[in-house]
Amino acid sequence: MAGLTGLTLKAALDGLANKTFSSEEITLDHIAAVEASSALNAYVVQTPDKALEMARASDARRSTGDAGPLDGAPLGIKDLFCTEGVESTAGSMILRGFKPTYESTVTSNLWRDGAVMLGKLNMDEFAMGSSNETSAWGPVVNPWRTQGGNAQLTPGGSSGGSASAVAAELCLGATATDTGGSIRQPAAFTGTVGVKPTYGRCSRWGIVAFASSLDQAGPMARTVEDTAILLRSMAGHDPKDSTSINLEVPDFGSFCGKSVKGLRIGIPKEYRVDGMPPEIDALWEQGIAWLKDAGCEIVDVSLPHTKYALPAYYIIAPAEASSNLARYDGMRYGLRVEGANLTETYEKTRAQGFGEEVKRRILIGTYVLSAGYYDAYYLKALKVRRRIADDFDQAWQTCDALLTPTAPSAAFALGEKSDDPVAMYLNDIFTVTVNLAGLPGMSVPAGVDAQGLPLGLQLIGRNLDEGTLFSLGSAIEKAADFRARPQKWW
C-alpha cells in the first residue's frame, strides 16, 4: 500500500499541519491506490481532478494559516449522498446519469472543514441490503480473505464500498448511512470502526431517502478517534431537515481515551441467539472482561421485545421506502424508458430501473400500507417500535451503555445468502433495534475468528450520548489492540 495511505486520519491531519507532507502528496497517493483497486469495486465514480483541485486549494489555505479541522484529508463518499455535478446513483440503474445540482448538507460540512473528495462509493441499491450485492454496479469485494482461502467475501452492506475502501486504505475515512445496520455491520465485516449517531445528529438533506424515520448518516474510519473527528464535522443542525437536532455538536474527540471507570454496562440477555458462532460469544465475553478491567460495572439487562425488532423493521422500512421511491417515475431523474403513453413510461422505467430487492421492498411496503392491512401490519409495527424504545428506556435505569456483538457472523461469501432474503435479513438482528429507537451505536473491531476474519463489538448509548460511546469504544480499541490488516491481493 502506497506511502501515505496507511496513516490514520489523525496522523494525516498532524502531518499536514506540521507540513511533513502536502495535501497534494497524500491525495496523489490515494488516487493511485484507488486506481489500482478496481478488483474491489469499492468506488463507482472516481473524481481525481476534483480531488487534486481541492487538495491544492487546501495547501494554499494551509500556507496562509486558515486551515479547517479536516483540511487536506482525502475522503470517500457513499453514493447515497448527493454531490453537486458528480453522478449520484444510490447504487440504482434508475438514477443512472443523475448529476445533482446541489450538495448534501453532510458533504457540504466536510468540504467547509477542508476535506478532499476522492469519489463516490458503491453500495446496495437505495441502501437496501446487507452484502452490497443489490448494487446495480456489481458487488463490492471485501479486502479480507480467509487464511489461505481466495473466495470472494462480502464487505457487508449497505455501506460496503465505504467499508472496503477504508479497510483497503483507499481513503482516510468515509461517509456512510445506517437505516438498520448499514454502518455497523460493514464495519464489523472489515475490521473498521463505524458510528451510527443519534437520529437527527446529522442532517438527512441531500441524502437519497430510504426509510426517513430510520436513516442516519455517520462516519467509518480505521480508529475510534478518526470517526470522532469526522462526526464532529458531519453533524450539526440544519433547518433544511425538520428532524435535525438543534444542539451544539460536542467535541467528540475529547471523549476518546477518557476513563470509563464506574460506567455501568448492560448485557442484554436477548442478544444471546441460537446458532451464533461460539467465537462471537467468546469475543463478547472478552469484551465484557476488557470493560471490567477498565473499571466498568457489568449489569444484566433485558430487552424483552427484541424478538419483534426484525419483523417490525422489515415492515416499517419497506413502508417508508415504497413511499419515498414513488418519485422515481422517469420524469425528473436518471433513467427514462419510453412507453406508448405516460402510464406505460412509468411502468417500463420502474420495471427496468429498479432491481429485485428494491421491487420486493416496494411490494411489501405497498401491501402493509394498503387499506385493510395498514392496521394489521404497519400500525402494529409502529406499536412494537414504541415498545422497543421503552425497553431501552427501562435499561437506562440500571446502565449507561450496552455491549453486544455487532453481527451474528463474520463476513460471508458473495452469493452465499443472495438467493434467500430472509437469511440476509437475519444478519441485521443486532443492529435494527438501535434504529427503531433512534439511539447512537458503534461497531469497534475486537478480534478475528478462527479463519482470520475480523469481528466487531457493538456499543449502544443513550440518546445524544455518543460521547460515552467514544470513551468506551476507545477503551475496547486499546484493550483489543486490533492490528490485523487484510493482505493485499487486489
Ligand code: GLN
Ligand atoms: N440491511 C438492512 C436493510 O437491508 C439495513 C440497511 C441499511 O441500514 N441501510 O434494510
